[in-house]
Amino acid sequence: MEEVEEKLEGGQGKTSVRRFFSRFCTPIFLESFILTFLAEWGDRSQIATIALATHKNAVGVAVGATIGHTICTSVAVIGGSMLASKISQRTVATVGGLLFLGFSLSSYFYPPL
Template structure:
C-alpha cells in the first residue's frame, strides 16, 4: 500500500531533490526518521479509535475509506495522459524546489539547531514530516491499523517507506521526471479497492 501511495508523491520528490544537493545518507536518515515517527503515530491512532468507536463501525468506515481512495485514484488515472502527467509532475517538482529554496535563507535557525543535529538532517526531517501529515498514505495507515494487527501495519508501512525513500534518494532525479503517474494511480486504485472488498467480506471477528 505504501509503495503505490508514495511512489512519485511529494515526499518522494523532496527526498529526490534534496539528495541531488546534499549527502544521500543524511537525507535518507532524516526522511526515514520522519516517516517512521509518522507511521508509529498513525498506527497508534488506529488502535485508539476502536476504543472510542465499535469495531463494526470502524471496519465500515475503513471499507468506505478504501473504496473512496480506490475510486479517486482510478479517476486520477483515467484523467491523466502523458502530457498532462508530465506537466503536473514538473509543476510539483517546481513547488518542492521552491520549498527547498525557502529554507536556504534561515541561517540563524540552522546555527541554533546545529548544536543538536545537522541542518541537512533537520531540513529533510521537517519537510518530509510536514508533507506526510494528512497524506493519503497516513490516512490509509490509520484506517488499516483500526482492524488489522498494529505491529504488522507498522512494520509493513516502515518497510514500504524505506524502499520508496531509498529509491528516491538513489535514483530519484531520473524517476521523478519519468515515472508514469497514471500507472501508479491505477495500481493504487485497484489495491485500495481490494482492501475495501476484503474489509467488507472479511470483517474482524
C-alpha cells in the first residue's frame, strides 16, 4: 500500500513540474530567450566580460554582468512597451532598419582608425 502511495505522490510531483514548465516556457518566453541569447553571443560586452573575468573574481563579474544586463534589458522592454503605445511596430522596424543601414554606410565610408 505504501509503495502505491509513493508512486502516486511521485507521479503528482512530475505532473506539477510539467505544469510549471508549461506555464513558464511559453512561446514568447522561448522566442525572447533565443533571440536575446543569439544577439548577445559574441558581442563586445561578452568579450569584455570574459576579459574581466580572467583578471578579477569570476563570481563577482558574473553577478555584476547579470545584474547589469537585467537592468539594461528591463529598460529596453519598458521603453519598448511605452513606444509601442504611441508608434506602430512597422514604424519602429523601419526606423531601426534605416539606422542600421546608415551605420553600415558610415562604417564603410569612414572606417575606424
